[in-house]
Amino acid sequence: MTPFQYERAATAPDAVRMASNSASAKYLGGGTNLVDLMRETIETPERLVDVSGLSRTIETRPDGSLLIGAAATNTALASDLTVRRDFPLLARAILAGASGQIRNMATVGGNILQRTRCAYFYDDAARCNKREPGAGCDALDGFNRIHAILGASPACVATHPSDMCVALVALDAVVHLEGANGTRRIPLADLHRLPEGRPDIETVLQPHELITAVEIPALSFARRSTYRKVRDRASYAFALVSVGAALDLSEDGSVRDIRLALGGVAHKPWRALKAEDALRGQPATEANFRAAAEAELTDAAPLRDNAFKVELARRTITAVLSELKGDAA
Amino acid sequence: MRFTINDKPVEAEFDPRTSLLDLLRDHLGLTGSKKGCNQGACGACTVLVDGERINSCLALAVQYQGRAITTVEGLGQTGSLHPLQQAFVEHDGFQCGYCTPGQLCSAIGMAGEAARGVPSVVTADLGDETVTLSHDELRERMSGNLCRCGAYNGIIDAITETFAADGSQKGDAGARKAA
Numbered sequence A: 001m002t003p004f005q006y007e008r009a010a011t012a013p014d015a016v017r018m019a020s021n022s023a024s025a026k027y028l029g030g031g032t033n034l035v036d037l038m039r040e041t042i043e044t045p046e047r048l049v050d051v052s053g054l055s056r057t058i059e060t061r062p063d064g065s066l067l068i069g070a071a072a073t074n075t076a077l078a079s080d081l082t083v084r085r086d087f088p089l090l091a092r093a094i095l096a097g098a099s100g101q102i103r104n105m106a107t108v109g110g111n112i113l114q115r116t117r118c119a120y121f122y123d124d125a126a127r128c129n130k131r132e133p134g135a136g137c138d139a140l141d142g143f144n145r146i147h148a149i150l151g152a153s154p155a156c157v158a159t160h161p162s163d164m165c166v167a168l169v170a171l172d173a174v175v176h177l178e179g180a181n182g183t184r185r186i187p188l189a190d191l192h193r194l195p196e197g198r199p200d201i202e203t204v205l206q207p208h209e210l211i212t213a214v215e216i217p218a219l220s221f222a223r224r225s226t227y228r229k230v231r232d233r234a235s236y237a238f239a240l241v242s243v244g245a246a247l248d249l250s251e252d253g254s255v256r257d258i259r260l261a262l263g264g265v266a267h268k269p270w271r272a273l274k275a276e277d278a279l280r281g282q283p284a285t286e287a288n289f290r291a292a293a294e295a296e297l298t299d300a301a302p303l304r305d306n307a308f309k310v311e312l313a314r315r316t317i318t319a320v321l322s323e324l325k326g327d328a329a
Numbered sequence B: 001m002r003f004t005i006n007d008k009p010v011e012a013e014f015d016p017r018t019s020l021l022d023l024l025r026d027h028l029g030l031t032g033s034k035k036g037c038n039q040g041a042c043g044a045c046t047v048l049v050d051g052e053r054i055n056s057c058l059a060l061a062v063q064y065q066g067r068a069i070t071t072v073e074g075l076g077q078t079g080s081l082h083p084l085q086q087a088f089v090e091h092d093g094f095q096c097g098y099c100t101p102g103q104l105c106s107a108i109g110m111a112g113e114a115a116r117g118v119p120s121v122v123t124a125d126l127g128d129e130t131v132t133l134s135h136d137e138l139r140e141r142m143s144g145n146l147c148r149c150g151a152y153n154g155i156i157d158a159i160t161e162t163f164a165a166d167g168s169q170k171g172d173a174g175a176r177k178a179a
């Protein structure tokens, strides 16, 4: 680990000011990703601004929306009774991630900005455009079983590993930001970038822009929602494919509305808009669920080792929607 | 910098790069907490901070100034073991013992979470505010602690006896063992 100065921020403006004094400064949440990356010298900040003491309140507003302080721990958010009752896919997504110990440490802000688990990104003997722009990508023709099938580029096939973000993107979450030029809000769906030619630039954040809160708009039918994660072992493993979904059915058995998102398949949490469009207004049948999954996955471009993810995503989408509809799956 | 460690005030000076695990082991001589992977993947370094379990290998010690930390050394003493330690002995909850300090601290933190109603991914009804520590719940909630010796059955039996007060669960765990 390279040496750094440690400072603890008392307020969001404080944090931004402290970070702005050093080009390489990083914010520290629970440290569960950053400390590991610093130990590997993939991250080498000269200054760490501890933001774990900033707002961690989880507020239910009168209109049914939620405002979550970025320092709320993953455990606190998943334990919140409103989240459990009104947005079960969010609680389930968080609880499907990492371990009890890590969820106690991890913050909402840090979870959103956690970096990929691509082994070539971690291995300094390998070429990685994300670690070293222009170096090349050894995952492209390497062991790429866990890599992306959607939205990848010849420069990078890494995936975003967060479970929580899959639920957040399905729920149209909005991220509140504070930076040197003031505050702004952007949809979580627009926060992470696809890799294109610059996989090292992972988000649209300005330098030292701080996530202060995450807002989840009210969505009455999110009570009928869930998250399913498929992985190599039953617990404590990253997703091969995951599906977060909320389903609103009309009396006649058709899909009035739907939110659907995928994890483990792309450089960002993947909102499955094509599948949603294919299903809105259609009868909620297994055949239609499958057809919608197909619609989403027509653009899938699997690599040598991960073609299984296309079929896995198709089946998991179909199973999750069938489960939400009330058919055993 | 000040901490309360196992109920005693402690002052220490160290480089900000020091993890809480290295502070405990290398600076304070509390070598009970173990370093398995040093990257959050095994749970051998689990300690309690204000009663909550964390992986001390991923924790920067500076971030935990002023907090109350409990390590395995603070749980019980020779001759007066913590009930969970005694149960580990009785149920063969270990072979080499390397993962045990982390298992113990993790299980105590886990029991606190269950008492506060924290759900897990195998909890069927997220609206249910009371947690029943069934076999499946315990396996899931303890999945952050690996045991290379594979003492899992003994570990789960020891935790069940200590924390899953409900007799039916004990029977359930026993039945599984017999099956």
Ligand SMILES: Cc1cc2nc3c(=O)[nH]c(=O)nc-3n(C[C@H](O)[C@H](O)[C@H](O)COP(=O)(O)OP(=O)(O)OC[C@H]3O[C@@H](n4cnc5c(N)ncnc54)[C@H](O)[C@@H]3O)c2cc1C
Residues within 6 Å of the ligand: A026, A027, A028, A029, A030, A031, A032, A033, A034, A035, A051, A070, A071, A096, A097, A098, A099, A102, A105, A106, A107, A108, A109, A110, A111, A112, A113, A114, A115, A161, A162, A163, A164, A209, A210, A211, A212, A236, A237, A238, A239, B039, B040, B041
């Ligand atoms: C063994 C292991 C298994 C895991 N398994 C899973 C899993 O199955 N699913 C899953 O989703 N995750 C998993 N994780 C990842 C875990 O969820 C993340 O490490 C965690 O959520 C990061 O949160 P943190 O607060 O510790 O972030 P930190 O490590 O503190 O920070 C991460 C990044 O976010 C930045 N940051 C932090 N807070 C802010 C803020 N408020 N504003 C701007 N930037 C900020 C930091 O500068 C840093 O770049 C696993 C991690 C480990 C170690």
Ligand code: FES
Residues within 6 Å of the ligand: B034, B035, B036, B037, B038, B039, B040, B041, B042, B043, B044, B045, B046, B055, B056, B057, B058
């Ligand atoms: S040493 Fe901390 S989790 Fe393995």
Ligand code: FES
Residues within 6 Å of the ligand: B093, B094, B095, B096, B097, B098, B099, B100, B146, B147, B148, B149, B150, B151
């Ligand atoms: S007893 Fe040996 S690792 Fe668990």
